[in-house]
Amino acid sequence: MTAVSPPSETTPRVRRGALAQSVVDSLVVARRNLLRMIRIPEMVVFGLVQPIMFVVLFTYVFGGSIKVGATISPQAYREFLMAGIFAQTVTFATAGAGAGIADDMHKGLIDRFRSLPMARGAVLTGRTLADLVQTALTLVVLAGVALIVGWRVHENFGKVLLGFLLLLLLGYAFSWIGALIGLIVRTPEAATSGGLIWLFPLTFISNAFVDANQMPAFLRTIAEWNPFSATVQACRVLFGNLPPGFVTPDAWPMRHPIVASVLWSVVILVVFRTLAVRTYRSATG
Amino acid sequence: MPGAIYAEGLVKTFGDVRALDGVDLDVPEGTVLGLLGPNGAGKTTAVRVLTTLLQPDSGRAVVAGIDVVKNPDEVRRSIGLSGQFAAVDEYLTGRENLRMVGQLYQMSSRDAKRRADRLLERFHLADAADRTARTYSGGMRRRLDLAAALVVSPPVMFMDEPTTGLDPRNRQQLWEVIQDLVAGGTTLLLTTQYLEEADHLAHDICVIDHGAVIARGTSDQLKARTGGERVEVVVHRSDQIEPARSVLATYGKGEITVSSHTRELTVPVTGGARLLAEVIRDLDARGVEIDDIGLRRPTLDDVFISLTGHAAEQARNNGPGPAEEARQDLEEDVL
Numbered sequence: 248m249t250a251v252s253p254p255s256e257t258t259p260r261v262r263r264g265a266l267a268q269s270v271v272d273s274l275v276v277a278r279r280n281l282l283r284m285i286r287i288p289e290m291v292v293f294g295l296v297q298p299i300m301f302v303v304l305f306t307y308v309f310g311g312s313i314k315v316g317a318t319i320s321p322q323a324y325r326e327f328l329m330a331g332i333f334a335q336t337v338t339f340a341t342a343g344a345g346a347g348i349a350d351d352m353h354k355g356l357i358d359r360f361r362s363l364p365m366a367r368g369a370v371l372t373g374r375t376l377a378d379l380v381q382t383a384l385t386l387v388v389l390a391g392v393a394l395i396v397g398w399r400v401h402e403n404f405g406k407v408l409l410g411f412l413l414l415l416l417l418g419y420a421f422s423w424i425g426a427l428i429g430l431i432v433r434t435p436e437a438a439t440s441g442g443l444i445w446l447f448p449l450t451f452i453s454n455a456f457v458d459a460n461q462m463p464a465f466l467r468t469i470a471e472w473n474p475f476s477a478t479v480q481a482c483r484v485l486f487g488n489l490p491p492g493f494v495t496p497d498a499w500p501m502r503h504p505i506v507a508s509v510l511w512s513v514v515i516l517v518v519f520r521t522l523a524v525r526t527y528r529s530a531t532g
Numbered sequence: 533m534p535g536a537i538y539a540e541g542l543v544k545t546f547g548d549v550r551a552l553d554g555v556d557l558d559v560p561e562g563t564v565l566g567l568l569g570p571n572g573a574g575k576t577t578a579v580r581v582l583t584t585l586l587q588p589d590s591g592r593a594v595v596a597g598i599d600v601v602k603n604p605d606e607v608r609r610s611i612g613l614s615g616q617f618a619a620v621d622e623y624l625t626g627r628e629n630l631r632m633v634g635q636l637y638q639m640s641s642r643d644a645k646r647r648a649d650r651l652l653e654r655f656h657l658a659d660a661a662d663r664t665a666r667t668y669s670g671g672m673r674r675r676l677d678l679a680a681a682l683v684v685s686p687p688v689m690f691m692d693e694p695t696t697g698l699d700p701r702n703r704q705q706l707w708e709v710i711q712d713l714v715a716g717g718t719t720l721l722l723t724t725q726y727l728e729e730a731d732h733l734a735h736d737i738c739v740i741d742h743g744a745v746i747a748r749g750t751s752d753q754l755k756a757r758t759g760g761e762r763v764e765v766v767v768h769r770s771d772q773i774e775p776a777r778s779v780l781a782t783y784g785k786g787e788i789t790v791s792s793h794t795r796e797l798t799v800p801v802t803g804g805a806r807l808l809a810e811v812i813r814d815l816d817a818r819g820v821e822i823d824d825i826g827l828r829r830p831t832l833d834d835v836f837i838s839l840t841g842h843a844a845e846q847a848r849n850n851g852p853g854p855a856e857e858a859r860q861d862l863e864e865d866v867l
Contacts, residue, residue: 260638268638275635283623286664355619359680362583364608365636529587 269366276360276373277380280347284381291381294343298336298389305332305456306396315458317492322397327490329398330410330482331455334475336389337418338450340382341425342442347374348429349438357527368524375422382418386411401487410485413508417478420512423519430526455479460494471498474511480504535560536688536719537582542591544577544743551577552588553743559721559736561687564714566734567723574743575723576616579692582721583613596688609637612681616693620676622666626657629665633680644683651679655709671702678709689713689720695729707732727751727830739839746839755830757838760785762800762828763811768821770795779814783807795823 263271284291305328310321348371351357360370390398390411400407429438452469453459459470470476481504483489500507537559544552551574559565567575580586582593584604593600596610620629627648634644652661655675665673674694681689694710695703710733714720724730730737731751739747739754747754763783767776773790776797780788784799791797801807808827815822830838 261640263638271638272636275632279621279624279628279632282628283621286623354622355615356621358580358585358615359613359619359633360636361585362608362611362613363633363636364605364638369636 265366269369269372272366272369273372273376276370277376278373280374280377281380283347284377290343291384294339294381295385295388297339298332298385299392301332301335302329302389302392302396309456313457314461315493316490318490320490323490325397326399326486326488327458327483328456329393330479330486330488331450331453332393333386333389333411333414333482334417334479335446335450335455336385337382337414338421338446338475339443340378340385340418341421341428341446342439343381344374344378344422344425345429345432345438345442346425346435347378348426349433350435352430352433353435361527367528368520371423371426371520371523371527375419375426378422378425379415379419382422383415386414402485406485406487409505410482413478413481413485413505413512416512416516417475417508420516420519423516423523427519427523427526430523449473449475453479458490458493460496467496468498471496471501474515476500477504477507477511481508536562536597537565537595537721539578539582539593540591542578542581542593543589544581544586545589550743552581552591554591555740555743555745557721557738557745559719561719562714562717563735564710564720564722564733566730566737567721567740568725568727568730568737569723569740570725573740575740576692577743578740579613579690579721579723583611583690584608609684610686610688612684612686612689614678614681614689614691614694616696620665620673620680623664625662625664626652626668626676627661629676630679630683633683637684639683647683651682655679669702671698671705674698674702674706675709678706682713687717687719689718691720691722693723693725696725703729741839760800760802760830761804762798763808764796764798764824764826764828765811765815765822766794766796766824768795768823772820773797775818776815776820779811779818779820782814783811798828801827 306321306325310324310328312319313324315324315327348357351360351370351374357370425438425442428441432438432441452466453473453476454470455475459467459476462470477500480501484504489495495501500511535558537557539555539557542552542555543550553574555574555578557565557578567578569575577586581588582595582600584600584607587601595607598606598610600607620626621632624632630648630651631641631644634647635641637644639647649658649661652658655678657672657676657679660668660672665676668676678691678694681691691710695706698706707729710720710722714733722730722733734751736748737751737754738745747757749757763780765776765780767773770792773792773795777788777790780797780799783801783803785802786800788797788799805827808825812822812825815825
């Protein structure tokens with residue numbers, strides 16, 4: 248084999264500011280993760296099966312028997328339900344981010360990245376950005392299925408779009424929780440279950456699938472302050488999906504759901520991004 | 533002046549375990565240091581500290597003239613790391629893997645692409661460049677991993693057990709690549725469990741155990757301390773042990789050990805293969821039937837027994853495994 252170029256050879260390097268480097272590095276890593284998603288399509292497909300199953304099950308199995316607002320009507324429940332399923336779906340992206348990061352740790356890729364002179368948070372930002380793209384695609388497919396089973400919006404395009412943006416922001420914030428879990432547990436299997444288990448109580452003790460007004464007082468308080476409920480309520484308002492006779496609770500996040508949704512997402516994002524980047528820097532593979 | 537890799541009193545503890553217990557290293561520019569030791573000796577921890585992946589509890593490390601703790605980002609620009617597990621993304625192609633690494637070294641997209649093409653060519657991966665790495669053989673992955681570590685032609689390279697798990701042919705190929713690299717002026721720190729590998733590639737060897745350097749020197753110096761070659765004979769019948777013993781006594785340079793259960797005799801010798809031929813002729817002349825005979829060189833276990841008084845086996849926490857394999861590998865070139 249011929250000599251592998253001598254070390255005297257200078258490396259052409261583009262000098263950028265810290266922020267620009269951070270953006271470029273994140274995009275390089277995001278591209279890598281998107282390529283992986285294209286080459287492992289079964290992961291994207293399985294990510295879709297569960298929410299589609301929920302749409303169908305809740306619509307047809309529970310739809311005729313759950314009272315929302317003042318009515319028991321399959322159509323009212325169908326419209327009520329979708330914001331909940333959408334929100335649950337975006338938070339399930341947590342498991343994907345966690346499993347991906349844990350897999351990278353396990354395979355030694357995190358070591359490789361950490362030995363490179365790249366921006367500190369870029370490996371995690373790249374991963375979460377790729378998950379955001381996947382979440383957006385999932386939402387598009389899911390909204391299509393929802394339309395097929397009879398979901399309708401009753402507000403203008405701008406409001407509906409804002410609703411979906413709130414969902415994406417929530418999903419992005421939650422993927423940082425997943426990133427942190429992935430860095431801590433280190434095996435993809437543990438990250439998948441560790442990323443999902445706590446999501447079930449979180450998404451069920453909320454207004455996602457039932458009208459929280461009908462819960463016992465204690466649970467109702469939890470549901471109303473659940474970060475997850477704020478986004479669900481905001482989407483119902485923005486989609487025009489509040490059921491007839493729905494009484495908006497007095498809790499502040501339910502009265503100001505859009506602001507509450509943004510606040511909750513930003514707080515989760517800042518806290519968990521900080522923790523995850525710190526953990527990444529001291530990760531020991 | 534300190535060398536391209538310099539460490540002084542490195543200590544790193546994980547809970548109760550002192551993974552590094554005051555390690556000093558000094559690798560002059562353009563030379564190769566072999567860090568030799570069993571699993572759990574602290575080799576990987578040392579590499580992780582020197583490559584900025586791990587903060588030492590105390591001590592100082594300077595790589596390419598830059599302080600590892602104070603200036604990790606600058607160090608990362610000057611080093612390449614090739615790990616124990618081939619750290620390539622198996623769902624990316626060889627070309628995509630190398631381009632990504634180039635871009636993360638802040639090369640422009642075009643430069644990264646050009647560099648990737650050149651490395652693929654040099655590492656005989658050009659034909660497989662557009663296949664995902666999961667279709668690669670173990671040896672190809674290892675070459676791709678090494679290529680990734682060389683994207684910026686770093687002046688200082690770290691290789692953590694580069695040939696563990698490779699078959700002899702791939703090991704040989706990788707050795708050639710490493711030798712070319714060093715001929716080009718790269719300073720290299722290489723960890724290995726294989727004495728033979730350190731012997732073959734390294735100018736200097738540090739033997740490390742329980743987080744401390746227990747011996748250092750050239751391979752010849754270490755072997756001299758360890759005791760030299762010995763002849764081992766297995767005779768066909770028990771009643772041939774005595775005649776064999778008297779033959780070996782005339783050639784041996786020390787005490788003959790006999791295991792009557794396995795009919796095996798061992799004696800330290802000097803004189804190498806030629807002496808072995810004479811021993812065989814002499815045994816034959818006396819009608820001793822030989823089941824097996826060999827000239828054994830010092831193995832990792834021999835080094836450990838002579839340096840620490842305990843076998844490498846006991847120095848490990850992980851049970852039998854790679855070191856066992858290492859010893860067998862070393863004994864493959866018996867004759």
